Amino acid sequence: MVRVSTIEWSADTGPVDERIGEPPTLRFPDGFEYTESWKRAQTESDQGGPINDAERMVYLEESSKPHRVVFVLDGARLRADCGCAGYHHRQWCAHVASLWWQWVRGRIQVTHRQTGREHEMPPCWLRFGDERHDVREDHLDGLTSAELDAYLTCDLGETGVREYARKTSRAPGTVGNLLSRARQKVEDGVAVTDGGHR
Numbered sequence: 001m002v003r004v005s006t007i008e009w010s011a012d013t014g015p016v017d018e019r020i021g022e023p024p025t026l027r028f029p030d031g032f033e034y035t036e037s038w039k040r041a042q043t044e045s046d047q048g049g050p051i052n053d054a055e056r057m058v059y060l061e062e063s064s065k066p067h068r069v070v071f072v073l074d075g076a077r078l079r080a081d082c083g084c085a086g087y088h089h090r091q092w093c094a095h096v097a098s099l100w101w102q103w104v105r106g107r108i109q110v111t112h113r114q115t116g117r118e119h120e121m122p123p124c125w126l127r128f129g130d131e132r133h134d135v136r137e138d139h140l141d142g143l144t145s146a147e148l149d150a151y152l153t154c155d156l157g158e159t160g161v162r163e164y165a166r167k168t169s170r171a172p173g174t175v176g177n178l179l180s181r182a183r184q185k186v187e188d189g190v191a192v193t194d195g196g197h198r
């Protein structure tokens with residue numbers, strides 16, 4: 001399993017609920033398209049770059065300094081956090097908005113924390129707000145990275161098993177087995193089933 005070892009909160013091995021300061025799930029505020037942050041995201045270039053698999057520096061043209069931003073896929077969600085005042089107060093800012101803008105245009109890659117997969121565009125299974133999949137994130141914790149990737153792509157993302165098997169160079173039967181194990185674990189909510197890694 002590929003782990004993002006450089007991010008601070010992944011070093012905490014305690015239960016998720018007990019972690020303090022875990023980066024929030026990205027949400028788009030109502031009317032975000034009309035916010036100044038969204039306008040800046042579209043008009044100002046970013047001179048920043050990746051720090052590690054989970055964080056980037058964002059340095060917008062009109063900013064006086066760069067901002068360190070968490071931007072990483074985790075389970076079935078996208079986590080985003082920024083140290084600026086705007087994000088602290090509104091959970092939305094030009095720096096996070098810029099990364100989303102860049103990502104949907106294929107300009108940056110975003111890593112999935114558990115599977116290690118680099119996504120050049122938002123994956124088909126990613127949903128926000130009321131559209132989010134009704135799946136318990138803690139139930140996803142028990143899946144191996146291969147099971148999780150298959151479950152996200154085929155079940156949540158509604159990609160055909162054969163298409164996914166072809167893209168990942170595997171036999172459809174292998175993917176079918178991964179999926180049935182994943183579904184069982186998600187249903188049962190078995191947290192530790194991958195050899196005790198978590």
Ligand SMILES: [Zn+2]
Pocket residue numbers: 067082083084085086087093094095096
């Ligand atoms: Zn910010």
